[in-house]
Amino acid sequence: MSTAYIENTAGRGAARYAAKRASRGRPIAAHHPSARRPGWVTYAILGVVFVMSVFPLYAAAMYGSSTTTEISRAVGTLPRWLPTATLFENFGAVVAAEQFSIWLAFGNSLLVAVAVSASVVFFSTLAGFSFSKLRFPGRQALYVAVLATLIIPAQVGTIPLFVMMNEFGWIDSVLALIVPGLVGAFGVFWMTQYLQEALPYELIEAARVDGASMFRTFWSIALPAARPAAATLALFTFIGSWNSFFWPSVVMRSQLTMPLVVPQLRGAFTSDTGLVMAGVFLVALPLLVVLALAGKHLVAGVMAGAVKG
Amino acid sequence: MALQSAAPRPVRRVGWGQRLSRWDVKLSPYLYVSPFFLLFAVFGAFPLFFNIVVALHDWHRRAGMGDFVGLDNFAWVLQQPLFWRSLENTISIFLLGGVPQLILALFIASILDQNLRARTFWRMSVLIPFVVMPVATSMIFGQVFGQFGILVPNLHALGLFTESSSPFFQERLLSHIAIGSMVVFRWTGYNALILLAAMQAVPRDLYEAATVDGAGRSRQFFSITIPSIRPTLIFVILTMTIGGLEIFDEARLFDGGGTGGGAGGTDNQWTTVMLYMFNLGFGEWQDRLGQAAAVGWIFAFIILIISLLNFVLTRAISSSDAPRTGRTRRRARGARMPQPVPVPATAPVEATTSPAVADDAMEGARR
Numbered sequence: 001m002s003t004a005y006i007e008n009t010a011g012r013g014a015a016r017y018a019a020k021r022a023s024r025g026r027p028i029a030a031h032h033p034s035a036r037r038p039g040w041v042t043y044a045i046l047g048v049v050f051v052m053s054v055f056p057l058y059a060a061a062m063y064g065s066s067t068t069t070e071i072s073r074a075v076g077t078l079p080r081w082l083p084t085a086t087l088f089e090n091f092g093a094v095v096a097a098e099q100f101s102i103w104l105a106f107g108n109s110l111l112v113a114v115a116v117s118a119s120v121v122f123f124s125t126l127a128g129f130s131f132s133k134l135r136f137p138g139r140q141a142l143y144v145a146v147l148a149t150l151i152i153p154a155q156v157g158t159i160p161l162f163v164m165m166n167e168f169g170w171i172d173s174v175l176a177l178i179v180p181g182l183v184g185a186f187g188v189f190w191m192t193q194y195l196q197e198a199l200p201y202e203l204i205e206a207a208r209v210d211g212a213s214m215f216r217t218f219w220s221i222a223l224p225a226a227r228p229a230a231a232t233l234a235l236f237t238f239i240g241s242w243n244s245f246f247w248p249s250v251v252m253r254s255q256l257t258m259p260l261v262v263p264q265l266r267g268a269f270t271s272d273t274g275l276v277m278a279g280v281f282l283v284a285l286p287l288l289v290v291l292a293l294a295g296k297h298l299v300a301g302v303m304a305g306a307v308k309g
Numbered sequence: 310m311a312l313q314s315a316a317p318r319p320v321r322r323v324g325w326g327q328r329l330s331r332w333d334v335k336l337s338p339y340l341y342v343s344p345f346f347l348l349f350a351v352f353g354a355f356p357l358f359f360n361i362v363v364a365l366h367d368w369h370r371r372a373g374m375g376d377f378v379g380l381d382n383f384a385w386v387l388q389q390p391l392f393w394r395s396l397e398n399t400i401s402i403f404l405l406g407g408v409p410q411l412i413l414a415l416f417i418a419s420i421l422d423q424n425l426r427a428r429t430f431w432r433m434s435v436l437i438p439f440v441v442m443p444v445a446t447s448m449i450f451g452q453v454f455g456q457f458g459i460l461v462p463n464l465h466a467l468g469l470f471t472e473s474s475s476p477f478f479q480e481r482l483l484s485h486i487a488i489g490s491m492v493v494f495r496w497t498g499y500n501a502l503i504l505l506a507a508m509q510a511v512p513r514d515l516y517e518a519a520t521v522d523g524a525g526r527s528r529q530f531f532s533i534t535i536p537s538i539r540p541t542l543i544f545v546i547l548t549m550t551i552g553g554l555e556i557f558d559e560a561r562l563f564d565g566g567g568t569g570g571g572a573g574g575t576d577n578q579w580t581t582v583m584l585y586m587f588n589l590g591f592g593e594w595q596d597r598l599g600q601a602a603a604v605g606w607i608f609a610f611i612i613l614i615i616s617l618l619n620f621v622l623t624r625a626i627s628s629s630d631a632p633r634t635g636r637t638r639r640r641a642r643g644a645r646m647p648q649p650v651p652v653p654a655t656a657p658v659e660a661t662t663s664p665a666v667a668d669d670a671m672e673g674a675r676r
Contacts, residue, residue: 013426038423045420046431053437053498056449059459063452076462123344130341142342149349152357153609155555155583159590159602160359161352163368180352183345213330214337243442245558246583250591259558262444266565276565277452280445287440295433302436302499303506 057284064090064278071273090278099268102282105256112174112257113241116181117234123183125230128191129222133204143192149185158250165251172253181241187233194229195222232301235294242287258283363602370596382603392604394577395585396611401485402560402581403553406492411546413497418504419530432505435498446491447562454478454487478564484579491559496552500545507541508534543623550619554612557583582608 059078063071065087066079073079095102130136131143161180170176199222207217223230245259252260261283269275291298364382367375386392417435425431438446453459454477461475470476477487511534519529535542560581561571572588573580580588582604590601 038425042420042423042425046425046434049417049420049498050431050434052494053434056446056453056494057437057441059453060445060449072457075457076459076466078459126341127345130338134338134341136335136338139338142346146342146345149353152353153551153555153612155586156360156605156609157353157356158586159363159598159605160356162370162590163359163363163598164352164356180348183348185345185349188342188345214333218341239440243440245442245444245561246587249561250587259442259444262442262448263562263571265448273452273457276448280448284441284445287442288437291433291436291440295436296429298436298440299429299432299502302502305503305506 057281057288060277060281060284061087064274064281066274068272068274086274087278087281090275091282093269093275094265094279094282097268100256100261100264102261102279105258105261106286108174108255109242109258112177113238115178116241117237119178119182120184120187120237121230121234124187124191124233125195125223125226126218127183127188128193128195128226129199129218131188131192132195133199133201133222146185146188150189158247162250171251172255174255176251177241177248177257184237187237190233191226191229195226198229199225232297232304235290235297236301239287239290258286360602360605363598364606366599368597368599368602370590370598375599378599382599383607386600386603386607391577391580392582392585395573395580395582398481398485398573398577398579399554399556399581399583401482402488402492402556402579403550405485405489406496406556407549407553409489410493410497410500410549413493414500414504414545415535417497417501418508419534421501421505422508432502435501437498438494439496439499441495443491443495443558444562446494447559448565450487450491450494450559451563451565478574479578481576481578484563484574488556488559488563488579492553492556495559496549500549503545504538504541507538511537543620546619546623547616550616551612554608554615555583556581557587560584561587 061083062078062080065082065084066074067086070079127146131139131146165171165176168175170179203221203225204217207221212220243259248257248260249263256264262280265276265279269279365377365379367378367382369375421428421431421435454475455461456473456475456478458475461470461477464470464476472479477483515533515537516529519533524532560573560579561584563579564571564574571584572592573584586601586604586608589595589604590598
């Protein structure tokens with residue numbers, strides 16, 4: 001099958017894609033029985049799925065664009081179909097709320113998510129390099145031990161961890177959110193699997209022959225080779241940390257993270273549904289931006305078998 | 310390191326640099342894996358044992374460690390009607406959120422597994438719910454399912470519910486459906502992508518052979534796709550089980566949470582086990598850490614049991630795919646060629662394998 005043939009039968013876009021695949025050394029037509037484009041029914045179904053996916057956020061924006069009267073009058077339907085300037089006024093009111101500071105919460109969330117992601121990536125890559133490329137007595141046993149820790153259910157640790165945080169004096173401090181998450185078994189497993197394939201022994205040996213120390217080898221050879229998997233790991237760790245709610249609501253009191261702002265909204269704007277919903281939308285917005293920017297990596301990450309964080 | 314041969318060498322004076330580099334090679338591997346083990350020792354292994362200690366003592370959040378009470382905390386928890394109610398709620402929400410999620414994810418994955426235009430866009434769109442904060446989803450669904458939301462007034466118009474308040478916040482099963490729908494919303498697209506990755510690894514010539522054999526799309530789906538992606542399917546079901554039983558965020562903020570609410574309804578209609586544990590240890594009026602720790606142990610044990618059951622069941626079900634008694638197989642073969650087979654325009658010529666070969670290929674897929 002040639003690209004010209006595909007162009008005749010399936011269209012120019014398909015041919016372009018096939019040429020791109022061919023240049024990457026993959027089979028030209030890797031798709032269902034044929035390279036034929038599916039019909040409109042498929043796109044109609046996908047359209048419905050898309051609408052369902054964005055509906056809650058859209059609904060939040062519409063409620064957020066409306067006054068309390070409009071919302072109470074519009075029963076059984078959304079109060080409106082297009083956002084108005086009211087939405088931005090409500091955003092302003094949420095940002096200026098006296099009960100909490102959304103900027104502080106944003107800063108806390110960002111600090112925690114960035115610290116945890118960076119640390120998870122670094123230590124996981126370090127351990128992954130060791131497990132996949134270095135030979136040492138007990139390697140296999142230690143690796144099995146890492147995987148075994150994945151079985152332990154998280155909720156067994158909650159209460160004792162809280163008591164520990166209390167002892168450390170970390171209640172209501174971001175340390176309680178950062179330190180326990182600095183490195184995880186899944187990250188180690190992920191990087192080990194990846195480096196096994198992506199890092200040829202020859203490179204390491206060449207570096208060693210050139211007189212590089214072990215750490216130098218890791219820093220200049222393994223870390224660059226691990227970059228794609230590291231980016232995916234960072235992304236998923238970031239999202240997991242950013243959205244987490246259970247543990248923060250156990251250890252935080254007055255210091256808020258973004259998810260902890262959400263329960264505060266109802267308390268701050270008791271009956272003003274429009275304000276509450278605008279706040280909810282505002283809190284959900286940052287990760288949507290992340291999805292828009294790094295969506296391709298996210299999709300690739302899930303399809304490569306990233307596990308729920 | 311691979312270059313270090315362990316063969317004894319003739320003794321010679323070794324310089325400092327060389328000795329250092331020997332240590333570098335010997336110790337570095339352990340040094341590099343140590344951060345994980347150190348951190349796990351402190352924040353993983355220690356809490357595991359410490360949780361036993363907490364569960365065996367009278368322990369309060371403010372007063373700290375009290376008397377040793379043996380297994381009293383466990384007995385107390387098992388005697389609480391609310392614990393059992395929350396366990397029922399959790400399993401009910403898990404099923405209402407899990408089963409539709411799996412069916413929908415399989416369906417969406419098979420839709421995505423085509424030669425689509427704007428492929429990346431569609432794949433990204435199913436991931437939107439995954440990045441929306443669950444607590445935000447919970448608040449929005451609470452509004453939509455609420456008294457002035459989108460559903461209830463329309464149900465009223467149909468004459469279904471008479472009381473003015475929203476039945477989704479009163480009736481137990483309806484509240485489970487509402488929370489289950491949040492679970493479906495959050496995870497369906499994510500799991501669809503995992504299943505899609507598995508579907509793309511299914512050899513395409515199997516489908517071609519089946520098409521030549523006259524198998525329709527649904528028949529191909531049940532006889533080729535499902536058996537081929539079985540390991541991934543088991544993986545998805547297992548992770549779904551563990552995640553689905555630990556549900557907290559969606560239930561906590563379903564009725565707007567607030568600082569006073571979030572206990573799971575006026576009559577604990579949708580209190581999940583995690584929410585029960587949270588309220589026991591950190592709720593407004595309670596600080597029973599000892600009992601909460603006991604709940605943690607009991608629940609971890611239950612999750613383990615359910616996961617094992619699930620694993621066994623899944624393996625049993627997915628290994629007996631589409632009905633395959635000898636009779637139906639023969640009938641399928643007999644009914645092969647009355648109607649002309651639509652051979653796709655772009656099907657490679659060599660796709661016209663003999664029926665026997667095609668059958669063999671399908672047998673291979675089932676193994």
